Amino acid sequence: MTQHLLRAASTRFYKMFAQLDLEGMGELWAHSVPVSCVHPGWDLVLGREAVMESWRAIFSGTSELSFETEEVQITAGSDMGWVVSRELLRTTVQGMPVENTLTAINTFVLEQGVWRIAHHHAAPLLAGRPRSVRPPETTLH
Amino acid sequence: MTQHLLRAASTRFYKMFAQLDLEGMGELWAHSVPVSCVHPGWDLVLGREAVMESWRAIFSGTSELSFETEEVQITAGSDMGWVVSRELLRTTVQGMPVENTLTAINTFVLEQGVWRIAHHHAAPLLAGRPRSVRPPETTLH
Numbered sequence: 001m002t003q004h005l006l007r008a009a010s011t012r013f014y015k016m017f018a019q020l021d022l023e024g025m026g027e028l029w030a031h032s033v034p035v036s037c038v039h040p041g042w043d044l045v046l047g048r049e050a051v052m053e054s055w056r057a058i059f060s061g062t063s064e065l066s067f068e069t070e071e072v073q074i075t076a077g078s079d080m081g082w083v084v085s086r087e088l089l090r091t092t093v094q095g096m097p098v099e100n101t102l103t104a105i106n107t108f109v110l111e112q113g114v115w116r117i118a119h120h121h122a123a124p125l126l127a128g129r130p131r132s133v134r135p136p137e138t139t140l141h
Numbered sequence: 142m143t144q145h146l147l148r149a150a151s152t153r154f155y156k157m158f159a160q161l162d163l164e165g166m167g168e169l170w171a172h173s174v175p176v177s178c179v180h181p182g183w184d185l186v187l188g189r190e191a192v193m194e195s196w197r198a199i200f201s202g203t204s205e206l207s208f209e210t211e212e213v214q215i216t217a218g219s220d221m222g223w224v225v226s227r228e229l230l231r232t233t234v235q236g237m238p239v240e241n242t243l244t245a246i247n248t249f250v251l252e253q254g255v256w257r258i259a260h261h262h263a264a265p266l267l268a269g270r271p272r273s274v275r276p277p278e279t280t281l282h
Binding site for chain 1: 185219220244
């Protein structure tokens with residue numbers, strides 16, 4: 001049951017993201033814990049104000065966006081949990097369609113009956129890195 | 142108090158990582174929930190067997206490694222929590238020293254008094270991406 005609620009919270013997050021809905025996005029973030037975000041390739045964005053500023057910047061530079069997400073693992077506790085996902089993101093850059101696959105984890109806390117997001121970390125698959133387990137020998141990490 | 146324990150669990154994780162200690166690493170991972178990992182640029186690595194195989198592959202391709210980590214946000218519940226960190230990783234690639242800064246989140250669950258890791262997601266800062274909030278207009282996400 002809680003897994004179902006976490007999946008719904010994750011879906012809401014990607015819906016607000018795809019709609020570039022800054023106000024709707026703001027309503028999804030937690031108040032009871034410090035929040036943070038890692039956008040692909042960015043340094044940590046820490047705290048509500050900086051997180052919302054990051055969404056404002058991203059939304060203002062984006063005109064069209066859609067997601068297909070696959071929630072691969074949902075780990076639910078009584079008042080905390082996380083969803084590990086694959087994101088297939090489609091957008092246009094200078095009129096050209098672009099499609100990217102990313103990995104993501106979103107963590108959530110339960111606040112007065114509502115699951116709110118506390119951390120979002122999304123990262124692109126890098127060209128030349130394996131989709132399977134075996135890394136190249138120069139893998140640093 | 143719990144924050145202190147989560148910080149210690151995070152420190153143990155990076156210690157086993159830097160020591161390339163596969164057995165020690167195996168002892169840190171949770172049994173009560175499905176585990177997963179995102180190494181920089183990789184696709185999702187899902188489940189204990191694949192996660193341990195990924196560490197085996199990384200450790201076998203690495204001869205020297207050290208971390209400085211900064212635990213920037215620690216969010217602790219009664220039996221779940223997460224640590225958001227910056228990792229400064231030093232290694233050598235073909236005899237040359239290499240230094241990388243990464244962002245990471247590690248999630249933990251409490252199992253019979255021991256905080257065990259359930260998910261590790263580390264991603265490199267990409268060249269040209271801001272350390273501050275303002276993204277380039279072509280940011281896709």
